[in-house]
Amino acid sequence: MVRPADLLLGLMFNVPLLSILGVHEMGHYTAARRHRVRVSPPYFIPFLPIPPLPGTMGALIRLKSPFPDRNALMDIGAAGPLAGAVVAIPVLIAGLALSEVRRATGALGVPLGESLLFKLLSRIVLGEIPAGYDVILHPVAYAGWLGMYITMLNLIPAGQLDGGHVAFALFGERFSEVARLIPYALLLMGLAGNGWFVWAALLFVMGTGHPRPVFEEVPLTPARRAFGAAACLLFLLCFTLNPFPIGRG
Numbered sequence: 001m002v003r004p005a006d007l008l009l010g011l012m013f014n015v016p017l018l019s020i021l022g023v024h025e026m027g028h029y030t031a032a033r034r035h036r037v038r039v040s041p042p043y044f045i046p047f048l049p050i051p052p053l054p055g056t057m058g059a060l061i062r063l064k065s066p067f068p069d070r071n072a073l074m075d076i077g078a079a080g081p082l083a084g085a086v087v088a089i090p091v092l093i094a095g096l097a098l099s100e101v102r103r104a105t106g107a108l109g110v111p112l113g114e115s116l117l118f119k120l121l122s123r124i125v126l127g128e129i130p131a132g133y134d135v136i137l138h139p140v141a142y143a144g145w146l147g148m149y150i151t152m153l154n155l156i157p158a159g160q161l162d163g164g165h166v167a168f169a170l171f172g173e174r175f176s177e178v179a180r181l182i183p184y185a186l187l188l189m190g191l192a193g194n195g196w197f198v199w200a201a202l203l204f205v206m207g208t209g210h211p212r213p214v215f216e217e218v219p220l221t222p223a224r225r226a227f228g229a230a231a232c233l234l235f236l237l238c239f240t241l242n243p244f245p246i247g248r249g
Helices: 004-034 070-098 116-126 139-154 162-179 182-189 196-206 222-238
Strands: 043-046 056-060 100-103 133-136
Touching: 004 043, 004 056, 004 070, 004 139, 070 116, 070 139, 070 162, 070 222, 116 139, 116 222, 139 222, 162 222, 182 196
Parallel strands: none
Antiparallel strands: 043 056, 100 133
């Protein structure tokens, strides 16, 4: 039987997570509209709520016309993850403030990998965690963690992912040869962390190529290069080699 308290906890997880994903996609949408690129409204993709995964595979928008130039490509590609992070970081901070530090008891739970950003915010909010203690994440904190994890996945520099848009805008066709190696790199990463094999398979199926903008000769402005550098930094800060270290030492 579902208890009212469980529904409240569910809302405290789902509302922040869907807010992060929604703002992420609206970042893409508004940037696309500003550059007069035809685009669909954001769509959320439902998924079976199998712990530790959420009941959604994220959200997406569908581009219906080509990118005008590399500046538009950068704006559209980077706006989503950067906008989502503006929401995810405060959500994670608030969630960590609601989380508990308890003595480790060996009870079963779902361990989560820690990115540089998570470690930094955890240290600021909770201080140093003593040996023999664990952080029991509040649902709001888990929503923030997932939001940053999904942001990192979107910034993988290949294909039609946000990171693929950013990389092509920064380096043009020169990056295509590097992008072809990304699925193989993910296969190697799969030896250390759960889930990378799935992303490698998806990239092998979807391909790592990227369509050229209509006016590819238009140079990238310094502001857009800074925009791309911020997206790359966000990827590094959110990167987690083994996000769900289940059954690993």
